[in-house]
Amino acid sequence: MNLASALRSAAADRLYPAVILHGGTEEARRQAAVDLARTLLCIHALSRPCAQGGEVCRNCRRICWPGETDLFHPDFAVLERNLKTSTSVAATRELLKRAQLSPFEARGQVFIIANAETLTGEAANSLLKILEEPPDSAPRNFMLLAPSSHDLLPTLRSRSMAIFLGAAEEIDxxxxxxxxxxxxxxxxxxxxxxxxxxxxxxxxxxxxxxxxxxxxxxxxxxxxxxxxxxxxxxxxxxxxxxxxxxxxxxxxxxxxxxxxxxxxxxxxxxxxxxxxxxxxxxxxx
Ligand SMILES: [Zn+2]
Structure with missing residues (x-):
């Protein structure tokens, strides 16, 4: 699946609950994750996300990559690894605990794992457990970002929809x-x-x-x-x-x-x- 059709699915509330964003540059993967999250949680019924121009809703405005601004949305969480280490079990569990709660403001929740290729086996398993649970009333979307979907465990791949962002670099x-x-x-x-x-x-x-x-x-x-x-x-x-x-x-x-x-x-x-x-x-x- 490509990003354009993933965004269309998100706008129609039909995006697969777990997606892998792979290919492209790290920057492109982050931007795609933010775009998808805004599309999922934008307050407007039509033409989501509204952030493309005109009046921007309170959800779209506050959904942004951590560290880039001070804005924060309680239903949008990003897990990043510490420098050069794996994405730890403890940090993953902490993130997943929030997935047990109902959304605070938006119609659903979006969780992003920024370096999914560094998930340890145990961390990946706690994530799998959440993915296997039947969804409750509010939708939860998980996005796993990695250079290649092959960097992820087969069990995670089989439960996710892969969205390919294209080759990372220009080819000779x-x-x-x-x-x-x-x-x-x-x-x-x-x-x-x-x-x-x-x-x-x-x-x-x-x-x-x-x-x-x-x-x-x-x-x-x-x-x-x-x-x-x-x-x-x-x-x-x-x-x-x-x-x-x-x-x-x-x-x-x-x-x-x-x-x-x-x-x-x-x-x-x-x-x-x-x-x-x-x-x-x-x-x-
Ligand atoms: Zn919006």
């Missing part, structure tokens, strides 16, 4: 086309011969997508994914392979999370290429 189109062309040639070689050496050299082509040394940088992965998408559009690649490349491109976007678990970039690239392009005999390429 020329490099993408060049790498995509090389990758396409090697994949086509594999499709024609079935020789595994083509898969390894296809993975090697993707290694040129950038400097993979920074484990937190999603950029080389996004470039590699874009190169694979470029290969899909290459005519020489057989249709059955194209379908698999789509899965590979998606997996590459989630790969930075694997890097955080200290697996080398080269191994991840080889593993993903092999996993997505080799398949049971019944659907052999």
């Amino acid at each position: 189109r020329e490099a993408t086309a060049r790498i995509g062309q090389q990758f396409a040639e090697r994949v086509t070689g594999y499709a024609a011969t079935g020789a595994a050496v083509y898969l390894l050299s296809a993975a090697e082509a993707l290694e040129a997508a950038g400097d993979f040394k920074d484990p937190r940088s999603g950029r080389p992965w996004a470039t590699a994914a874009a190169a694979v998408v470029h290969a899909i559009e290459t005519e020489a690649v057989p249709p059955v392979v194209r379908r698999r490349l789509l899965g590979l491109a998606q997996a590459l976007l989630g790969a930075p999370a694997m890097r955080l678990r200290a697996v080398g970039a080269q191994r991840i690239l080889e593993g993903l290429v092999c996993r997505h392009l080799t398949a049971p005999r019944s659907q052999a390429v």
